[in-house]
Amino acid sequence: MSGGTSDDKTAARAAGVPVSGPVPAAAGGESRGQRHHPVRWLLLCVLSCVVTFFVWVWGALSGGLDVGETCALRGQPYDGAYRGEHLRELDQIFPLHDKCNESYDLVPVWVNPALVLLSLVAVGSLLASCWTTFVRVRRFWRRRRAVR
Structure with missing residues (x-):
């Protein structure tokens, strides 16, 4: 198979017959640098x-513009006192939290x-x-x- 065409070499490779010479990229022989x-x-x-x-x-917008209304829509009581005490936690960039009360977070x-x-x-x-x-x-x- 040393003097055959590239179609012959491709067919031989598909059949599992070893073929000498470089393997073209189109036949699945990508070099390590290309991969x-x-x-x-x-x-x-x-x-x-x-x-x-x-x-x-x-996550940041999961509470909506009116958190109290969003909590009510989700069936959770809105606790303004809790939010006032933990305001710094609720304004963090990470981890995201937007809590209605102590036990329910609006952020998925x-x-x-x-x-x-x-x-x-x-x-x-x-x-x-x-x-x-x-x-x-x-x-x-x-x-x-x-x-x-």
């Missing part, structure tokens, strides 16, 4: 940051864990993007020095 491209990690970072923002807005229970996980994905993918960029630049300079 772990820094731009993909950066896109994942941006996407997770955007989703994190929208989840935070969802999934919002704060989602913010943590999405933030970790954003930071991790940013680090992965930096690392893969560093590795690609290092490989480039090594190849360039070897040519000279």
Whole structure:
């Protein structure tokens, strides 16, 4: 099979027959550098940051403009004294809380864990993007020095 066409080689690979020579990217032979491209990690970072923002807005606005009315709509008593004592807790950026009373929070229970996980994905993918960029630049300079 050493002198066959690329269709012959693709068919041989599909049948499990080893074929010498480089595997084209279209046949599933992506090189390691293409599979772990820094731009993909950066896109994942941006996407997770955007989703994190929208989840935070969802949680921050979950109480509506009139918290007392929202509590009444949910069938919970509005405790103004409790909210007055814990005003600092209710105005935090993280963790999000918007409580009607001591036992009922208007912010959905999934919002704060989602913010943590999405933030970790954003930071991790940013680090992965930096690392893969560093590795690609290092490989480039090594190849360039070897040519000279």
